[in-house]
Amino acid sequence: MDAGDALLLARAQFGLNIAFHILFPTISIALAWYLIGFRVKYARTQDPQWLATYHLWVKIFALTFAMGVVSGITMSFQFGTNWPGYMLKVGNIAGPLLGYEVLTAFFLEATFLGVMLFGMERVSSRVHIFSSVMVAAGTTLSAFWILALNSWMHTPQGHVMDGSALIAGDWAQVIFNPSFPYRFTHMMLASGLTASFLVAGLSAWRLLKAPQDPGALKTLRAGVLVAAIIAPLQVFVGDLHGLNTLEHQPAKIAAVEAIWNTQKGVPLVLFAIPNEETKRNDFAIEVPKLASFVLKHDLDAELQGLDAFAPDHPPVAPVFFAFRLMVGVGMLMLALAWFGAWWMRKRTPPGWLLWAFAGMTFSGWIATLSGWLVTEIGRQPWLVTGILRTEDALGRVPDAALGASFAGYLLVYGVMLVAYVVVLTHLAREGAQP
Amino acid sequence: MTLDLPLIFALLMGAAILAYVVLDGYDLGVGMLMPAATDHEQDVMVASIGPFWDANETWLVLGVGILLIAFPAAHGYILGALYLPVAAMLAGLMLRGVAFELRVKALGWHAELWNWLFWFGSFLASFAQGYMLGRYLTAFQPGWGYALFSLLVGAALCGGYVLLGATWLILRTEGELQKKARAWTKWGLLWVALGVALVSLATPMVSELVRNKWFDFPRTLGLMVLPLATLAAWLWVWVSLGKSDWKPFAGAVAIYVLAFAGLAYSVFPYVVLGWLTIWDAAAHPSALKVTLFGVVLVLPFLIGYTVFAYRVFRGKAKAGLYGH
Structure with a gap:
């Protein structure tokens, strides 16, 4: 196998892993805040229906969180094995940011998760809500640190050279690099939309089986309403994020719009x-x-075309198509959320509307993954813009080991993903049982 | 006075790995014991580890994270050399983590399948970890002898985790299951004796570096404290079986701490045996300083809320707290 194939395989493996991983935090970051909403509703009303709703969604959250944890552990290993050149060059910056994520976020969310899932009868209502807030804060903090690092790779600043490697000159500049505020907000809203359509979609799925279920009707309304508020915000923030990219990574925008010549x-x-x-x-x-x-x-x-950056511009077709897929799904989400919110103001949702929401249950995944492809492929050939090329970060793992482990990961991820979707739809059809 | 940052991070990494081995060790051990229990007992066993396993596995991320942050050159080298067993371990941890949730949520034969995968994942992850330890201690040298040694360490670590899991169950359960756990503890003790003896005898044989550190009179006499204390802890577990709920677990943890101290002494100051010392492999001081700042800031809180979580769930575990 030559270097090109090994590069492709190492990237495919890491890409597969990170794409699989992101599916679950995208849901759990915002779903954690939804749960607090359901939990507080129950504490205020003492209505057993809200308790049952909370129990149903806590099960879905626990499964999603577990999927995120176990696929995330894999990533902590692959940083060094698949991309040792990355750590050698920018490890002094990437390392501490990842370290802060583990220290401030992972332990917080994982420890309080135990209390949140199993401790409802053992602690007071207040402590239980506090634990739920800590879990949600942990998931959000985790996104903060990882997006600080990812944004820095797109728009690096605040570093100085020390021999052949980089060290941080100013950590505030490293963390709050130019694309970070936009990327972080964009990702948080993406999580909000993904979780909202999951909540709405699974509730609709339940209502198709049991049209009179009052709990599912409430969660459907909640999901649709939140989506109707977030979706237009996302269009606005997405536009700002694009303008920020035009300023700092014009080659990516040229690929997004397929502008060949200036x-x-x-x-x-x-x-x-x-x-x-x-x-x-x-x-x-x-x-x-x-x-x-x-x-x-x-x-x-x-506008600068791709010719202005040749030969260092990203592959055009994947960026171009992924962007259109993201925007298309996003617009569909906006339209359906607004229409659904308007329709359900005075009427109960009819079957065709329920089918529409049920069909869009996992639409957030498609939009998030295609957005991720736009931004990551759009940065190529760089791993860290202007500092480190992707090909220079490649590891020296034997090809046979890469091939065998790739097949293994593919199998395990396939089984996990199918099981996840099957169990979610099954739980949803059973509904919240008081 | 300047801080010896690589040394501090070596100690932190050791502490994180030890915490991981003990904490995830007991829940992996409980997972491996599942086939020996009845359906109802299985539910109690899972309930006893349910609130903790997520946080327990986070210690692995911290240990590997410190290796990545503080000793990046060693991270790539070690994990590259251990690529396949690492992948096997990760697959095991993934199957197991998901099976945790799915064994109560799936239906019919699916539930049976996930129950089986929970056992298999626990076993695969434990065995792979032991195998990796064997490869690490023999400096990743090729050859059948080394591979066989690593396989034996893998089997021994499974037995060691069974010991931790069984003593954890003595602490957290009662009645028939607790009785069974006492019987399992004896099996675990035998495996641990075999494993510790094997590693202690074989490591000096395969590595001259380790041999010279242990067989150097009169230092050897002082070092004999470690094996003697391990033997005392081993006997303490055996004797306190049936008399105390907490002593067997405490004794099992003591065996791990002592064995880990022995391994740390064998390896120090190397991070890759005989090739890279912690000072060779260390990241830039600026990265270590900023990370140490975070550790010092966060550690008290981390310990605080971990203690809080264990206090919330103190006492005997009951089936069906969650998932019904």
């Missing part, structure tokens, strides 16, 4: 098949001058 009055490509060979778009459907307007708020503004 020009003025750039059209917005709605659909095309980007052709790396001919460096143009086949079968393009374009709106004249719209890309210039969207990105620079000026119809005739000049």
Whole structure:
């Protein structure tokens, strides 16, 4: 096997693992806050229906959290094995950020999770709610640290060279690097949307079986309402995130919009098949001058094309398509959330609307994964923008070991994912039993 | 005075790994004992570890995290050399972690399958950890002899975790299950005796470096405290079986602490035996300082809420606290 294949396999393995992992925190970060809402509702009303609802969703949370923990442990091993060059070059920055995540977030959430799941009869209502808040705070803190590191890899600052490696000059600058506030907010809202559609979708699934279930009707309304509020915020924040990317990573935006050549009055490509060979778009459907307007708020503004960065620009087609998938799913979520919220103001949801929400149960996963592909592939060929190329971070794990473990991971992840979805839909159909 | 940062981090890493081995050791041990119990007993066993296992596994992330942060060169080297057993361990931990949740949520034969996977995952993870220890102590040298040694260490560590799990069950359960746990403890003790003896005799044989550290009179006489204290702890577990609920577990933990101290003495100051010392492999002082600041800041809270969680769940475990 040559170096190119090994690079591909190492990246595919890490990519598979990180993609599998992100599915679960994306749900659990926001679901933890949902649970607090359900728990507080019960504490205030003492209504057994809310207690049953809480119990149902705590089961779903526990399973999601467990999936996140075990797939996350894998990542702590693969940083060093698949990307030793990464740690040698930027370990003095990445290491402490990961360390703070373990110290401040992982222990907090994992320890209080035990009290939250099993301690309801053993501690007072107040201590139980406090434990739930600590779990939620832990999940959010964890996202804070990992996104600080990920953002730094996109828009590094605050570091100085020390021999061949980097060290931090100013930690505040490292953590609050230019893309961090946008990426963090974008990810938090993505988690909110993903969890909202999961709550709404599984509740709709239950209502299709038991149309009179009052608990499921309440959680459906909660999920739809929160999604209807978050979805437009996400459009706004996503736009700011894109403008920030244009400023700091223009090559990524050029790939997103499939702009091959630097020009003025750039059209917005709605659909095309980007052709790396001919460096143009086949079968393009374009709106004249719209890309210039969207990105620079000026119809005739000049945008840098991929030619300005050649040969160091990301592969165009995957970034281009993943972006359109993300935006498409996002718009569908916005439309359905608004329509559902409007319809359910005075009416109970009919079967077709329930089917629509049930069908969108895992739509957040698609949007999150495609957004992640846009940002990560869009950074290529760099692992850390301008500092470390992906190919230079590759490990020296024997090819046979990589191949065998890749097959093993694929099998285990497949089994886990199928089991997760089956159990969730099963729990949802059984509903909350007081 | 300047701080010897690599030394501090070596101590922290040792503490984290020891905490992991003891804490996840008891819940992995309970997992491996599942097939020997009835359905109802299995539910009690899982209830006894349910509130803790997430946090227990976090110690593994901390141990590996410190290796990654403080000794990045060693992290890549060690985990690269152990790639397949690490993958096997991770697969075991994953299956087991998910089975924890699914064995009560799945239906019919699915529930049986997850119950089996819970046992298998616990066993696979434990065995892989022991195998990795064997490979690590023999400095990853190739050859059938070394592989056989590592397989034996793997089997011995499984027995060691069974000891921790069984004594944990004596502490946390009552009645028939507690009686069974006492019988399991005896089996665990035999395996631990075999394992500790094996590692203690074989490690000096395969590594000249380790041999010179232990067989160097008159220092050897002083070092004899470790095996003698281990033997005393072993006897303490045996004698206190049936007389006390907590002494067997405390004795089992003592065996681990002493064995770990012996291993640490054998290896120190190397992080990769005979090749990389902790000072060779250390990250830049600026990274170590900022991490140490976080450790000092967070550790009191971490200990505080861990103690709180164990206090909340003190006493005997009951089946069905959760999942019904």
